Amino acid sequence: NAGVMQNPRHLVRRRGQEARLRCSPMKGHSHVYWYRQLPEEGLKFMVYLQKENIIDESGMPKERFSAEFPKEGPSILRIQQVVRGDSAAYFCASSPFREETQYFGPGTRLLVL
Amino acid sequence: GESVGLHLPTLSVQEGDNSIINCAYSNSASDYFIWYKQESGKGPQFIIDIRSNMDKRQGQRVTVLLNKTVKHLSLQIAATQPGDSAVYFCAEIKSTGNQFYFGTGTSLTVIP
Numbered sequence: 001n002a003g004v005m006q007n008p009r010h011l012v013r014r015r016g017q018e019a020r021l022r023c024s025p026m027k028g029h030s031h032v033y034w035y036r037q038l039p040e041e042g043l044k045f046m047v048y049l050q051k052e053n054i055i056d057e058s059g060m061p062k063e064r065f066s067a068e069f070p071k072e073g074p075s076i077l078r079i080q081q082v083v084r085g086d087s088a089a090y091f092c093a094s095s096p097f098r099e100e101t102q103y104f105g106p107g108t109r110l111l112v113l
Numbered sequence: 114g115e116s117v118g119l120h121l122p123t124l125s126v127q128e129g130d131n132s133i134i135n136c137a138y139s140n141s142a143s144d145y146f147i148w149y150k151q152e153s154g155k156g157p158q159f160i161i162d163i164r165s166n167m168d169k170r171q172g173q174r175v176t177v178l179l180n181k182t183v184k185h186l187s188l189q190i191a192a193t194q195p196g197d198s199a200v201y202f203c204a205e206i207k208s209t210g211n212q213f214y215f216g217t218g219t220s221l222t223v224i225p
Contacts, residue, residue, distance in 0.1 A: 004156075033212070042202055043157065045212040056212060091156050101147060102213060104156035 002027070004094050004105035005074075012111045013082050021077040021108045025094030032075045033093045033102055034060075034067060043091060049075060082112045125222045132190040134219045136203035141184060143205035147213070148177060148188045152199045160188070160201075190221075198223045 049069040093102035144165035149157035
């Protein structure tokens with residue numbers, strides 16, 4: 001059973017471009033969470049999704065950021081018109097149920113030039 | 114060696130010694146806690162969890178202690194090994210919530 005997959009592992013974008021981060025949860029997991037981690041800091045919750053539904057997006061900036069988890073395919077975190085402050089590691093986690101242990105992917109490291 | 118979460122973000126211990134990493138959580142309604150280990154360049158890895166109806170839980174070389182009175186969580190690592198060097202995060206969630214709240218983390222360095 002493969003773990004949580006994220007791609008790309010590293011992404012470089014110039015200011016104003018779009019970044020698309022993909023996350024495939026563990027098999028059998030229908031709950032997906034996205035976190036952002038700045039260097040030397042802890043993980044900050046962004047959004048929690050189930051298939052085709054956004055359950056909690058209270059940690060996600062209101063502008064430029066969006067997330068989806070379609071019926072088929074991976075979850076996507078999309079950042080439009082990236083700025084340098086968006087540079088961070090973005091981690092995806094999945095769980096079989098809401099209150100259960102979240103298993104993390106290896107992360108996508110976004111660098112905005 | 115012993116750390117006090119946010120006040121001592123780094124901890125160095127000799128190989129073979131026991132390590133204690135502390136975490137002060139903020140929400141008295143939290144009822145599920147997890148310790149994660151994050152090695153450089155990798156995602157957090159589950160170590161051990163505990164629910165609020167327990168005070169102690171043991172795993173392989175690790176023990177988690179929960180003191181709800183003072184909202185304190187600790188991770189004890191027995192016979193610390195170089196492979197234990199990493200940043201350790203505690204995470205809390207309440208049963209009615211949707212998200213885990215992660216502490217700042219403690220960086221553990223094991224000296225061979």
